[in-house]
Amino acid sequence: MRKPAIILLTSLLTVSWTATVILARPGKRYDKRTEMCRLIDSGKLDWESDHWGIGAAKFKEVCKSCHNRNNDKGAPFLYMESYSSEGWNQVFAKRRKKCARDGSWDVLSQEELLLVNDYLYRNANDTYNPNDADSCG
Numbered sequence: 001m002r003k004p005a006i007i008l009l010t011s012l013l014t015v016s017w018t019a020t021v022i023l024a025r026p027g028k029r030y031d032k033r034t035e036m037c038r039l040i041d042s043g044k045l046d047w048e049s050d051h052w053g054i055g056a057a058k059f060k061e062v063c064k065s066c067h068n069r070n071n072d073k074g075a076p077f078l079y080m081e082s083y084s085s086e087g088w089n090q091v092f093a094k095r096r097k098k099c100a101r102d103g104s105w106d107v108l109s110q111e112e113l114l115l116v117n118d119y120l121y122r123n124a125n126d127t128y129n130p131n132d133a134d135s136c137g
């Protein structure tokens, strides 16, 4: 089971290193809707901090309830690395995806949506976390 994952990771890293610049984990996020600069590196480890806890938990509880691998709702599989940081910002700023327009996001408060956006922005496919054991080889 481990081998394919390692091969995939290696090829992903090769592609990323050659094709894009991997940014350090961002510490700030400009939010277009609220026109605020949000500080998103409160210095705590993700799993200890309430801030991250809520964003991660709400993504899992609400978004992933449809966007899981074998859903029967017609939702593409999504995880935090499905988009770049900017890509996630666009998804939340524009809110043009079908589920954002049809009320599926409405179980989340505006504040919770900001936290989900923060969480995804910080952990997107163009960010790199030197403290993450997964990235240490």
Ligand code: HEC
Pocket (backbone or CB within 6 Å): 059, 062, 063, 064, 065, 066, 067, 073, 074, 075, 076, 078, 091, 097, 098, 099, 100, 104, 105, 116
């Ligand atoms: C009730 C189910 C449901 C929930 C909850 C839901 N989505 Fe969706 N989402 C969908 C479906 C279905 C589509 C595909 C719509 C279409 O056919 O264009 C979609 C499409 C998307 C897309 C476009 C994906 C692509 O590859 O085209 C994004 C991004 C997205 N959703 C993000 C989110 C986020 C972020 C949340 C949580 C805040 C969320 N969704 C919650 C059902 C859901």
